[in-house]
Amino acid sequence: MKRENLILLADAYKYAHHKFYYPGTTQIYSYLESRGGVFDETIFFGLQYFLKQYLQGAAFTQQDIDEADSFLKQVFGRDDVFNKSKFQYILDKYDGHLPVKIKAVAEGTSVPIGNVLLTIENTDPECYWLTNFLETLLMQVWYPCTVATLSNQIKKVVTQYYAETATKGAEAGIDFVLNDFGFRGVSSVESAKVGGAAHLLSFKGSDNLAGSGMAINYYDAKKVYGLSVPATEHSICTLLGREGELEIFKHVIRTFPTGTIACVSDSFNIFRACEEYWGTELRDEILNRKGTLVIRPDSGDPIMTLLKIFEILFDKFGFTTNSKGYKVLPPQVRVIQGDGVNYNEIKNIYKTLKENGISAENLILGMGGALLQKVDRDTQKFALKCSSAVINGKEVAVEKSRTEMDADGNIMPSFKKSKGGRLKLVKINGIFRTVNKQEHLELTDELHTVFENGELINPINFEQVKANVNAN
16 A cells, blocks of 8 residues: 655645745754643653654655645645645655654653653754654654553552552452453544554553554564453344343353353343342352453443442352452452443542442453543643754744733733753653753753654664553
């Protein structure tokens, strides 16, 4: 399949900027940051995908230039906006390799908001316009960064409640608590790939095969990281109608007599299914299985439904009380909540379980759209801004320091104030801090060159990215 035409992967207004930059401009230096948002820190991930997929090697061809020339003349209705000679220069001199240098913090690193994550600058003075032309594409790194951050923040919640309520040793199962159910709920296969891989930095449970494929193909992962189990859907459990549901359940657990299986159980009445079918008719068969049945409700208020289900299952299957004083089902039975699950609801669910004496280890979670789709660039307020330029041989700091009006009509400084000058990311007393390039010369810059003149520099593998996440 033909590679996307890079020349057309920018916002339309970008194509006039080669004329708008002040005469004598020879370099534009810009940086990416997460300015704020839902979480106080952001995990940097996904840049290598975009570099490999779109920028590495010969980024465009003569055919791409000609296609763009025709296309953009129609966009603007005039022929003095897009200047094909700008790209022709890169094709002729560099064989389509982009004369830019990108530095970034190591992928998998968690960086407090308000810090530089990436810098980009042109390496050929004729290509000053190229730096921010690439903003449109590079900005999309916000997505894997945000999903990686969200998934990791959920892992922190899960880990907290395991520490407070779960049996000692049960924490080994945390990696499988949150499962990616988001493939069908995202806007594209690319989103499934990139977001799915981001989730796998913190958890192993996933029905999103595209995420594992992305980790292998773009980060040289040594194995498949997204793992799953046999599971039913409503089209299976409703085949014989309401009166045939028990027969379907029998077929399900006898089809896979060993190992973990999951069965959606709310096709008709989740409480009857738990009490009469799983908890009575099939109770002994379940307890004698060499494996775990995971019962899945798929509707109703998550908290109230879960409390009632656990009440029934504790009564029917019995329970032990662990050393922390919380109830634990027999290992042959667990529950998965995959409906209405999001970050805040997860916190509420675990809080309620704890308040009702129920160990966190009884519950597994599935998360779809809220994990991969209900995020946007402003979840962590990503921005890419110019902070330095060279004009007529003189380096100048570039920044904006705007004011805005609040809801009460008061004029105040905007949070969108940008940084000025050439930047570096350093650690001061173990804490990341963005400083000017000439400050703290004794400290190591945590931004490392990852791309230069069309070539990927020091690529990182998925195992190292995961190690960086765990080191956080």
